[in-house]
Every structure is written in C-alpha cells, then in structure tokens.
Amino acid sequence: MLCGILCVVMVLLAGLLLDGSAQMRGSLGWVTHSSQVLKTANRTLGHLQEAESGQRGYVLTRNPEFAETVAAEIAAAKHDAAALVKLTADNPPQNERAQQVRALVTERAASLEKSAAMTRAGDFAGAQASTATGRGRYLMLMVEARVGDLLAEERSLSVERMGAVERRLNYIRWLVLLGTPLTVAIIVIMGVALIRGIRRPVEAMMTVMGKLGAGDRSARIDVEMRSSEFERLAGGYNEMARELEAAVADQVDSEGRLKIANQELSANAQVLRERGEVIELLGGMAHRMQAARTDEELASIIRVFVPRVLPDIPGALYAHNNSRNLLVPIAAWGGLEVEQAGFAPDQCWALRRGQSHYVTEQGSDIVCAHVGAEADHYHCEPLLAGGEVIGVLYLRGVVGAENRFRLTVLTENIASALVNHRLQRGLREQTIRDPLTSLFNRRYMEETLALEIARATRTGSPLSLVMCDVDHFKRFNDEFGHEAGDAVLQAVATEMRSRFRDGDVVCRFGGEEFTIIAPGTSAVVLADRVEIVRQAISELMVNQGGRTLGSTTMSFGVATWEESMERDGSTLIKAADAALYRAKREGRNRVVLDARAEALSA
Known part of the structure; x- marks a missing residue:
C-alpha cells in the first residue's frame, strides 16, 4: 500500500516537474526570440543612420x-530589415510593422543610392539639391517611428515572457519544496513499517537456526510469519532441515558408495593415463607418417611404433595396390x-564385411583364406577412410578388451x-610426369641431372646423357593429325x-625430343644399349584409329659429363644435343x- 502511494507521488511529482521545465524552456525560447528581434531592429536603424551620415558628409x-x-x-540595413520580417513571422501585428520598416528602409536606401550615384558622377550640386528637399529626413523620421513602435x-512582449518564466520558476520551486518532504515522509513511514514487519520473523528464524547449529536437527520454524515472502523462506528452511536429517541418516550408506565410486574413479584415472x-x-x-x-x-615408422602401441602382438599392414x-x-x-x-581382397572377411573379423580359438569363426587353416587366433581390422576400405591391419593374436581403444585409434x-601419403605421392607424380607419355618431364630431368652431376663429382663415377628425337615427326601430324602424333x-x-x-631416368624433353640420364655409365658403354633401343623402335608399327601409321625411327646423341663442364648440366645437354x-x-x-x-673410344 505504502509502496503504491510512494510510486504515485513520485510519478506525479516527476510529471509536474517535466511539464514545468518544458513550459519554462518554451518561455525562455520566446524571451530569446524577443531579444533577437530587438537586436535586429536596432541594427537595421543603426546601419541606415550610418549610411545617411556617410552620404551627407561626402556631399x-x-x-x-x-x-x-x-x-x-x-546593404546591411536591407539585409537586417528582411531578417526582421522573417523573425516576426509568428506575430502578425509585429510582422506588419516589420514589413513597413522594410518598405521605408528600401525607399530611403534607394534615395541614398541615387544621391551616391550623383556624387560619384561629380554632380555634387544635384546631390545637395536632392538632400535639401527634406524627403530623406522625412523618410528617416518615419523609419525611426516605425522601428520605435x-x-x-x-x-512589452519580452516583459510578459520574462514574467511567464518567473511564474514557471516559482511553480517548479513550490513543487520541489512540497514534493520532497512528502516523499521523504512516505519513505520514513515505509521504513518503519518494514522494520516492524521483518523483526519478528527474523528473530524466529535466527532462534531455530541456532538450535540447528547446536545439533538439534528436529528444530522447525512454526511461528506465523505474516508475510508471503517469509512464509516461503520458512517453508524452504523446514524442507532443507528435513532433507538434511534424511541425508545424515543415509551418511553411512553414502560413505560406502563413495568408497566404491572412488575405487572406480582410480581405475578410470589409470585407464585415462594409459x-x-x-x-x-x-x-x-x-606426425612422422605425415612427413x-x-x-x-x-x-619404417609403422614397424617402430605399432609394436609399442600393441606390444607382444605381431602383425602386418596391407594396402590396396594401384x-x-x-x-x-x-x-x-x-x-x-x-x-x-x-x-x-575377397580372401579377407574383414574386407568383405567392412568391419572387424577375428578368431579367438579354433572353430569360433570362419578363417580368412589369406591367413591359412593353421591359424587358430588372429584379428583383421579394415582400414577405412571416407567410407572407403583402403587396407587391412592383420594381427597374429587376440586383441583383448583393454586394447580395443588402442586398436581403434591406431x-x-x-x-x-x-590416404595422405597417396595424395602426396599422386601430387608429386603430377608435377614431375609428362601427362601424355607418363615419362618424367623436363623440370624433373633438370633437377635430377644436377643431383647426378653432384653425385658423380663426389664419387668419381661416370655419368652419361642421351638426347634423341623422332625422325620426320612432322609427317605424322601433317598426314594423320595430331592424335596420330x-x-x-x-x-x-x-x-x-x-x-x-x-x-x-627417361624424360620427355619437349615436343618429339627425349632425354635419358644414365648414372654410372660412360658414353661408349651406353651406346651399345642405345643401339638396341634404336633397333627396337625402328621395328615398331604404330596403329591409331584402326589404321597403320607406318614405321618409326629415332636419332640419338650420347655425351659423357666431364669436370670441365658446368655443374648445372647445361654443357652436357649441349654436347649430347650436338x-x-x-x-x-x-x-x-x-x-x-x-x-x-669418340676421342676416348678411339
């Protein structure tokens, strides 16, 4: 009840203060507006007077x-007169006066400009005559009169508006002076009522809690709380006390279960450590297999690590061939x-079924054909990657339950x-192989030649190179097409x-040219082997698209590397090419x- 009254009073007070401040802000805005009108009117008259004085002095x-x-x-007088009209747009009587002022200012400005034009032309007599008519003086008096009005x-408006501001200030002052004590009084009343309302329940709860702390687990709160919040708190406490009493009664049993759980936890910790x-x-x-x-x-990596993962279990790793x-x-x-x-693959039941297959004793299950009939205990585990079987792990022995986790992760x-090894090997083959002939490409040839030259330099063994190409190769492309070539x-x-x-190392050098790197062989010895190859190629009859393309011949150039040649192989290639x-x-x-x-062979 008191909280509701306090909220209503504070909301009402806040609303009144907001309304008063909004009205005062509006009044202050009008006061500022009046100040701008006064300043602009005075400035308009001042500029016009300055212009008249300057022109009269010049004449x-x-x-x-x-x-x-x-x-x-x-120009300043005209500008301020126009600004005065805009400022008074919200007040029709004042706006009418401002328009009259602007008209008189415009007329007086025109007469001053006319007189200034005469004086600039040297007609000072005409300018004096224009001034002597008294029309300019009359206009200035009219301007001063309208500006004065x-x-x-x-x-008068400014005084009224300042009065409104004062009234708003007094209104807000009285709101603060009356509303603040009222709010404080309500808060004090609420505090006293709240203290009286919670003192008795708190004392009752403290008494019962003291008994519970002294060991009386049957102590309960049975005093009327006179508050729904304290009633819920007392009910929660009583329920807690009952649960505590039941928990103490079950303590012996819980300790036994805790002991068992601790033993299981120790066993699980050992398993986790392993x-x-x-x-x-x-x-x-x-990491090593990936590298x-x-x-x-x-x-080598598998032979070293698998026995450490599955000790005392011999085995072998099989994988699919290409x-x-x-x-x-x-x-x-x-x-x-x-x-x-x-x-x-069909000789292994694990590969057929796509899951583990094992024999723990003779006659317990079907024996794989690749194992042999004499095996009475073994384990075949398929290797799966992306849902595809890529190999099998064969173990000669029984894999116990304690090693199942090791086997799965292994x-x-x-x-x-x-899979990674095959991908790496495939990518390397793509970078070093010619896609048409499947021979090594020129990049691989240059790298290998540099390595073989370095090896020949260290060991002193001979190293020869063959450059060869197909004779009249252009004829095949011209007569039969590029597919025939x-x-x-x-x-x-x-x-x-x-x-x-x-x-x-047989490589495709480019086009119809080929290169053969022959380590450990001199050009003289290699020439006999190349002659056999030449003879075999001359006997080839190539067929393509159901037609015979005719005989094929090749020409060969053989050279041997010497210490005087360049280490990158370029000199050796030039010698074989020559x-x-x-x-x-x-x-x-x-x-x-x-x-x-030739000189060495002679």
Missing part, C-alpha cells in the same frame, strides 16, 4: 572617405613373415596417413621405358657419340 565635404562605407551600410511592442600415453605415442607416430616421403619411410585387385604388404613386425605377393591414424610419342615412350635400366644434330645430318636413324666420347 558636404566632398571627402571620399565618408562614402567608403555607404554601400555596405545600405516595433521595439516598444517587442519590449590412453593419454597411447594418444601421445600415436601423435608422434602420426614420410617414400613407402619405405612409411613402413589396380585395387590385390592387398600388398607395406610393413610387418614382431617376427611375422608375410607373402610379398599379397592376396586378393587404425584411424594409419588410414589417415595412408600423340600415339607415336606414346609408343616410343613405352618402348624406351621398357628397354632402359631401372636406374636410368651429337644428335650430327646424327640428323648424317642421315638419321643412328646413334652418334659427341666428339669427346
């Missing part, structure tokens, strides 16, 4: 200094020997690493790839050594 004394400000004062009325160690170990394994560049590096028709071994550990030929890491290049590339040694040019010039379809190699 009488003929001193041009008097006329310097006449034009500016006339306007000023008198505006001062899993943390496994995750840390697998993290190191994953592996070759299949052998990947196999054709996906075989699972070939990547790595084996724990003394397990596997067939390097691998096995077909297979996920290995699967991810295999591509078929010739592919056939030639296939033949060279099958004829040269595994250690030789030998190729000689082969072309001497009739094509032949093998020619460069001059240095």
Whole structure:
C-alpha cells in the first residue's frame, strides 16, 4: 500500500516537474526570440543612420572617405530589415510593422543610392539639391517611428515572457519544496513499517537456526510469519532441515558408495593415463607418417611404433595396390613373415564385411583364406577412410578388451596417413610426369641431372646423357593429325621405358625430343644399349584409329659429363644435343657419340 502511494507521488511529482521545465524552456525560447528581434531592429536603424551620415558628409565635404562605407551600410540595413520580417513571422501585428520598416528602409536606401550615384558622377550640386528637399529626413523620421513602435511592442512582449518564466520558476520551486518532504515522509513511514514487519520473523528464524547449529536437527520454524515472502523462506528452511536429517541418516550408506565410486574413479584415472600415453605415442607416430616421403619411410615408422602401441602382438599392414585387385604388404613386425605377393581382397572377411573379423580359438569363426587353416587366433581390422576400405591391419593374436581403444585409434591414424601419403605421392607424380607419355618431364630431368652431376663429382663415377628425337615427326601430324602424333610419342615412350635400366631416368624433353640420364655409365658403354633401343623402335608399327601409321625411327646423341663442364648440366645437354644434330645430318636413324666420347673410344 505504502509502496503504491510512494510510486504515485513520485510519478506525479516527476510529471509536474517535466511539464514545468518544458513550459519554462518554451518561455525562455520566446524571451530569446524577443531579444533577437530587438537586436535586429536596432541594427537595421543603426546601419541606415550610418549610411545617411556617410552620404551627407561626402556631399558636404566632398571627402571620399565618408562614402567608403555607404554601400555596405545600405546593404546591411536591407539585409537586417528582411531578417526582421522573417523573425516576426509568428506575430502578425509585429510582422506588419516589420514589413513597413522594410518598405521605408528600401525607399530611403534607394534615395541614398541615387544621391551616391550623383556624387560619384561629380554632380555634387544635384546631390545637395536632392538632400535639401527634406524627403530623406522625412523618410528617416518615419523609419525611426516605425522601428520605435516595433521595439516598444517587442519590449512589452519580452516583459510578459520574462514574467511567464518567473511564474514557471516559482511553480517548479513550490513543487520541489512540497514534493520532497512528502516523499521523504512516505519513505520514513515505509521504513518503519518494514522494520516492524521483518523483526519478528527474523528473530524466529535466527532462534531455530541456532538450535540447528547446536545439533538439534528436529528444530522447525512454526511461528506465523505474516508475510508471503517469509512464509516461503520458512517453508524452504523446514524442507532443507528435513532433507538434511534424511541425508545424515543415509551418511553411512553414502560413505560406502563413495568408497566404491572412488575405487572406480582410480581405475578410470589409470585407464585415462594409459590412453593419454597411447594418444601421445600415436601423435608422434602420426606426425612422422605425415612427413614420410617414400613407402619405405612409411613402413619404417609403422614397424617402430605399432609394436609399442600393441606390444607382444605381431602383425602386418596391407594396402590396396594401384589396380585395387590385390592387398600388398607395406610393413610387418614382431617376427611375422608375410607373402610379398599379397592376396586378393575377397580372401579377407574383414574386407568383405567392412568391419572387424577375428578368431579367438579354433572353430569360433570362419578363417580368412589369406591367413591359412593353421591359424587358430588372429584379428583383421579394415582400414577405412571416407567410407572407403583402403587396407587391412592383420594381427597374429587376440586383441583383448583393454586394447580395443588402442586398436581403434591406431587404425584411424594409419588410414589417415595412408590416404595422405597417396595424395602426396599422386601430387608429386603430377608435377614431375609428362601427362601424355607418363615419362618424367623436363623440370624433373633438370633437377635430377644436377643431383647426378653432384653425385658423380663426389664419387668419381661416370655419368652419361642421351638426347634423341623422332625422325620426320612432322609427317605424322601433317598426314594423320595430331592424335596420330600423340600415339607415336606414346609408343616410343613405352618402348624406351621398357628397354632402359631401372636406374636410368627417361624424360620427355619437349615436343618429339627425349632425354635419358644414365648414372654410372660412360658414353661408349651406353651406346651399345642405345643401339638396341634404336633397333627396337625402328621395328615398331604404330596403329591409331584402326589404321597403320607406318614405321618409326629415332636419332640419338650420347655425351659423357666431364669436370670441365658446368655443374648445372647445361654443357652436357649441349654436347649430347650436338651429337644428335650430327646424327640428323648424317642421315638419321643412328646413334652418334659427341666428339669427346669418340676421342676416348678411339
């Protein structure tokens, strides 16, 4: 009740104060407006008087200094007269007076400008005669009279408006003087009532809480609170006391359960520690697998880390070959020997089903064909990546429940690493292979040649280079089209790839030109091998689109690197290219050594 009365009084007081302040702001605005009207009217009259004085002084004394400000004062008088009309637009009587003032100012300004024009033309007699008519004096008196009327009325308005401001101030002062004590009185009454209302309930609650603190858990609050808030508080306390009493009664039982939970927590903590160690170990394994560049590096990492993740369990890792028709071994550990030929995917039940397959004892489940009938306990875990089976993890032994987590995380890491390794290898193949012939491209040839030159320099072993191209290659493109030319290049590339040694690097230099880097071989020894390749290519009959393109021949130039040559291989390439040019010039379809190699062979 008291709170409601206080709110009403404060809202009413605030509303009255806001209304009074708004009205006072309006009154002050009108006072300011009157001040601007008075100032503008006085300024208009002053400018016109200054202009008249300056013009009269010039006419009488003929001193041009008097006329310097006449034009500016006339313009200022006109401007202020126009501004006066705008300022009084809200007051029709005053606006009418302002318009009369502006008309008189305009007329007087015109007569002054006429007189100024005469004096500028040197007609001082005419200017004096115009002044002597008294018309200008009459106009000035009329202006002063109209301005006086306007000023008198505006001062009267200003006085009225200042009075309104005073009344508003007094109104606000009385509101503050009366409203503040009233508000304070209501607040004091409310405070006294509130203190009286809460003292008894608080004392009752403090008494019961003291008993509870002393150990009397049956103590309850049963005093009438006379307040819904305190009633809810007392009810909450009583409910809490009952729950506390029940909790104490169950303490022995809770301690027993807590002991069991603590034991379980200790066991779980041990499992978490072990899993943390496994995750840390697998993290190191994953980082190394992600950095592996070759299949052998990947196999080495697996052989080192998998036995640490699954100790005392030998096994092997298989992955699909490029054709996906075989699972070939990547790595084996724990003394397990596997067939390097691998096995077909349908020989493993884990790959067929896409889930774990294991035999814990003889006759417990179907045995995979790749394991053999003699195996009575093993585990096959498929490697999945993006919903696709990419390999299988074969373990010779039983994977217990304690190692299931290790196996799951291990297979996920290995699967991810295999996919990443294949992507890296595929991207590298794309950057170093010629897309048409699948031979190494020129960029790879230049990098490899520089490396082989550095190796030959360190070891002193020979290094030779072959430059060759297809004879009359333009004929195939002109007669049969570019697709036929591509078929010739592919056939030639296939033949060279099958004829040269595994250690030789066969590259497409560009167009119909090819390059072969032959480490550990001199030009004389290499020439015999190149002659065999040349003979095989001359016997090729290339077919394309159901038609025979005819025989194909190639010319070869062979050179051997020497210490005097550039280390980047450019000199060696020029030497082999010069030998190729000689082969072309001497009739094509032949093998020619460069001059240095010929001199050594002789």
